[in-house]
Amino acid sequence: xxxxxxxxxxxxxxxxxxxxxxxxxxxxxxxxxxxxxxxxxxxxxxxxxxxxxxxxxxxxxxxxxxxxxxxxxxxxxxxxxxxxxxxxxxxxxxxxxxx
Amino acid sequence: xxxxxxxxxxxxxxxxxxxxxxxxxxxxxxxxxxxxxxxxxxxxxxxxxxxxxxxxxxxxxxxxxxxxxxxxxxxxxxxxxxxxxxxxxxxxxxxxxxxxxxxxxxxxxxxxxxxxxxxxxxxxxxxxxxxxxxxxxxxxxxxxxxxxxxxxxxxxxxxxxxxxxxxxxxxxxxxxxxxxxxxxxxxxxxxxxxxxxxxxxxxxx
Numbered sequence: 001x002x003x004x005x006x007x008x009x010x011x012x013x014x015x016x017x018x019x020x021x022x023x024x025x026x027x028x029x030x031x032x033x034x035x036x037x038x039x040x041x042x043x044x045x046x047x048x049x050x051x052x053x054x055x056x057x058x059x060x061x062x063x064x065x066x067x068x069x070x071x072x073x074x075x076x077x078x079x080x081x082x083x084x085x086x087x088x089x090x091x092x093x094x095x096x097x098x099x
Numbered sequence: 100x101x102x103x104x105x106x107x108x109x110x111x112x113x114x115x116x117x118x119x120x121x122x123x124x125x126x127x128x129x130x131x132x133x134x135x136x137x138x139x140x141x142x143x144x145x146x147x148x149x150x151x152x153x154x155x156x157x158x159x160x161x162x163x164x165x166x167x168x169x170x171x172x173x174x175x176x177x178x179x180x181x182x183x184x185x186x187x188x189x190x191x192x193x194x195x196x197x198x199x200x201x202x203x204x205x206x207x208x209x210x211x212x213x214x215x216x217x218x219x220x221x222x223x224x225x226x227x228x229x230x231x232x233x234x235x236x237x238x239x240x241x242x243x244x245x246x247x248x249x250x251x252x253x254x255x256x257x258x259x260x261x262x263x264x265x266x267x268x269x270x271x272x273x274x275x276x277x278x279x280x281x282x283x284x285x286x287x288x289x290x291x292x293x294x295x296x297x298x299x300x301x302x303x304x
Contacts, residue, residue: 016177023173027166030297034162037302038154046142046303053298056169057291064176065287074121081125085132089139096140 022063026056120281124288131292134244138299141236148233153300155220156241157211161301164207165293168252171200172290175259175283178266182276187266190279194263197286201256208249212242241300248292255286 029052040048061067067078142149178193219226220238227235262279 016180019173019176019180023169026169026172026294030162030165030169030294033298033302034158037158038150049298049302052302053294056294056298060169060172060287060291060294064172064290065284070121071118074118077121077125081128084129088132089136092136092140093143096143 022059138240145233148231149237152234152237156301158301160211161297164204165297167200167204168290168293171197172287175286179280179283190266191263194259198256198259201252251289258282
């Protein structure tokens, strides 16, 4: 494990062009989904927005929140939350789908 | 205490409090996961009712609100970067812009809510009482999640104004930047929750 002073050091300032590029992607995805809202039928109509939302969340987490520069314990906590959500979701739908 | 020891202690304090902030954000994510799971389960059970309810939502206003908050996230990220580079005045401008965008978002949400409520689309209202199965649940969850989220955005906007005042007073040194970074995390979390609200409620229908 690295020294505390290294692990806990504040994230380095991100480069402005990267932030702006991420913002353009976020706004673009929002605009595209607004323009094509409710255009997809069936399972794809549910899956596509969830994928787009997750992609937007990952962009915010990695670049605006600097998760990629965080200490290992923070990254581990993030994956524990994701795993917990997936398990709860699967348990819920294993009940709902076969009821 | 020598400057080196003081720096190390400050860095450790920052790391501990930042870990605490991430823990708080994790609990927020799990808290919001509950209503989102309800949304998924009832959406699976009442696909027709959810589609009809989603069609009642104003996609343009929903997208406008999402864009305002995401642009606020950019401003917060730029403010943190500006403080770290010692450009306090620029950071204050970015923080004011982000807070303003927060209030714009709240204004858009208020206009949306007023529109739906005026059409009787409120839990227990006449328009939903006569609606097909699932529509009342959809709007119940919509008002609960968006209301809670709006309260968070209001708190975040006020916090950003407090941070702007601190940076203006000259707290642009490292401790001030660390505090701003943690406040920014709250704002970005509000953006993440909003993209799920927008995509699930406005688009999936």
